[in-house]
Amino acid sequence: MEKSQFEFKPIQKKPLVVELTRRLLDYIFSGSIQPGDRLPAERQLQDALGVGRSAIREAIKVLTVLGILEVKQGDGTYLKRADSGLLLESIEWGLLLGENRVQDIIEVRKEIEVPIARLAAERCTDNELEELKVILDKLKVSTIDDFVELDINFHMKIAQMSKNTVFIGILSSIQSLLRTWIKLVIEDAGETQFSYNDHYNIYQALSHKDSNESVKAMESHVEDATDRILKIIKEKKEMDA
Structure with a gap:
């Protein structure tokens, strides 16, 4: 080609x-x-x-x-090829420790997940939406420990719905980062309802196959997740000071 x-x-x-x-x-x-x-x-x-x-x-x-x-x-x-390995464990520790580069990583995440949501809305099939709904239903009743993996599965499913192999490969390669990010946010909050609500809104937008609505829902989710992880990092720095 x-x-x-x-x-x-x-x-x-x-x-x-x-x-x-x-x-x-x-x-x-x-x-x-x-x-x-x-x-x-x-x-x-x-x-x-x-x-x-x-x-x-x-x-x-x-x-x-x-x-x-x-x-x-x-x-x-x-x-990198789509089959490249996950992020090094040192990146996870970097997130935990609040290294300066974390801000860059957070900002770039939006540039990946938002266009994925747009493409998924434009290209998804009814069967794929049903599969996404299954994951959403499991999120609603899951424990905090199970929520993290289901959250990752939810975002990976949306990437697959985008039908873009580069996006799929990139999101797959940063699963380690996302897992650490989600785990820290959920454990800090002590509950999952706020995150479930975000995922529900994303699903609803995708089910309407409305790209603008899907972009707004994903932007809102990523911005909320960003605010929460930056709050955690700030609090950790203050405790260590």
Whole structure:
């Protein structure tokens, strides 16, 4: 299959690394590059995007942490294949400890899950919606321990509904991160009703096959999850201070 041409546009918005990461994600999802392919060299990206090499490297680090890219020393940066392994355990500890890069990871998550919801609304079948409803029903009555895995299954099912193999591969590769994130939030809250409500709203939007409604529901869920994990990290820092 012939690859489409993708034109980079200079970076103007701030924060720089977040916007640059988004531009690289646009490039990855444009079809111009396939899993296993090498990205343009840093110098080429620097010239195309109008930013410094240090910013390019920081954005690549974010996407590497997420499991989207793989840097091979002396060879270049590659888009990981869908069968690549999960995030390293050190990333989970990074989330627990509140390392600075966590903010970048949190911001990038939205750039992954929101477009997945849009595509899922446009492409899902009635059978897939029934399967998603089964997971939702289990979420409603699950224990806190079981909720985490069911939550992951819910989001993975939506990715499968998107029919986009790159999205499926990316979400699969960050399951370790999401599992830690969800576990911390649920344990801190001591209950799951708030999260179930978010997932119910996402399901309802998808069942209407309304892409705008689905995007809003997913955005609301990710923003709530973000607020909660940042609160946990802040509280931990204050306790350790």
